Amino acid sequence: MDLGFTGSNAVVTGGSKGMGLAIAECLAAEGANVAVMARGRSALDAAVDALRAAGAPDAMGISVDMTDAASIADGFAAVSERWGSLNSLVHTIGPGDGYFEQMEDADWDAAFALGTMSGVRSIRAALPMLRAAEWARIVTLSAHSIQRQNPRIVAYTAAKAALSSITKNLSKSLAKDGILVNCVCPGTIVTASFTENLKDILAADGLDATDPRDVMTWIDNNFHQPCDLGRAGLPEEVASLTAYLASKRNGYVTGATVNVDGGSDFI
Template sequence: MDLGIAGKVALVTGGSAGIGLASAKSLAREGANVCVSARNPERLADAVVELQEFGGVVHAVLADVEDPAAAARVVAETRDVLGPVDILVANAGGPPAGRFVDMGLAEWDVAIQRNLLGTVRLIHAVLPEMRTRRWGRIVTITSRSVREALDGLALSNATRSAVAGVVRTLAREVAAEGVLINNVLPGSVDTDRLRELSGSAENLAARAAATPMGRIGRPEEIGDVVAFLAGEPASFVTGASLLVDGGETHVIA
């Protein structure tokens, strides 16, 4: 299937590893020119090498979306090197695990800056040009916790759900202008984050066994969904929060 995004400019934050890198690869494979942004310079350099194998133009910007100035800078540099951003994939590492009663206000401030306001700032930075061109795709990466709160992940449950609220609200406001905004909700996916939360190989295996498909997901399975939502075949999809979790979440229709 041709997704119709060859030559489009895509910006992927948190793009040096895991789901972010997988999303960047899926977009690059479809012919998009990709800018990846992340905090770790070594991982970012490695990501560029991997993405260049797909033949498109690749750029990298070292940045932390927790920094209030980062979004505007990353978007401006992407524009200077590749052109205006057509596709934004807003992705960031999850906040620390913990119960609400154990989290102080400082931890809440960090999580809100990174996992909510970081996304809001990125959208603010790309949205005006998308509206002017009457074409744009924004995909946020959150978590299945948007649909089913997960024990011991108070910060993630709250901030991820807030992002989903932004998506649902803004999607309705700009749909008629050709800007489509959707949210991807991964379940248990083979990333550093999941291994950290699991704590051991035994716990990771138990997670896999508890999933109806009997396994954890692969990052590229999320990346391909992101690319689909960015493409023309998904041109009537906006405001959605799409579970990609192997049936892990208990959803009542």
């Protein structure tokens, strides 16, 4: 299936690692010019090399502090200077986590600055370019936890729930411009950072943090939140759905919140 990305321009925030990088590589393989935004220069440089290898010779890696409004504006100004218009914005940034009793006011402020306001600021900065394009799509990445609560990630989930609400609202206000806006909610996904952060914890239970079935066993044992397929997901499985929603081929899906969670009780 041709998704219609050939010759188009896309930005993936948080696109230097994990699900963001998988999405960026998918868009590049489909023929899009891709710019990734993140803070770390070395990871950005590695991502650009990967995107060029995937099929995006004009790939850009832009160092942006997603907690800083001016830095975000400067990042999108660089995209505008290079390309002039933008077809696809995929926003993947997420904050840290913690239990309610651990969270001070500053922690809540930080969670919403990164988990919500980074999306608001990115979309605001991208809108002139999106409106200038022949076709345009926005996809935000929220989280399955907005429907299936987990006390360990209370501020993260609240920030992502706000982002999901904003996404739905924008699908209505931007429909008149022909800009389709959707939200993807990943479940448990085995990324490199997930494995690195939890490998010792899973190993203590005799489980392998790189094995999707072992990961889901640990999730079920500790949080009682299994999935119907009995395994965690992979970044490329989030990427394929996100790529469709961000594509020209998607002509009629807007305002949707789509789970990529291996099957759950939520619709």
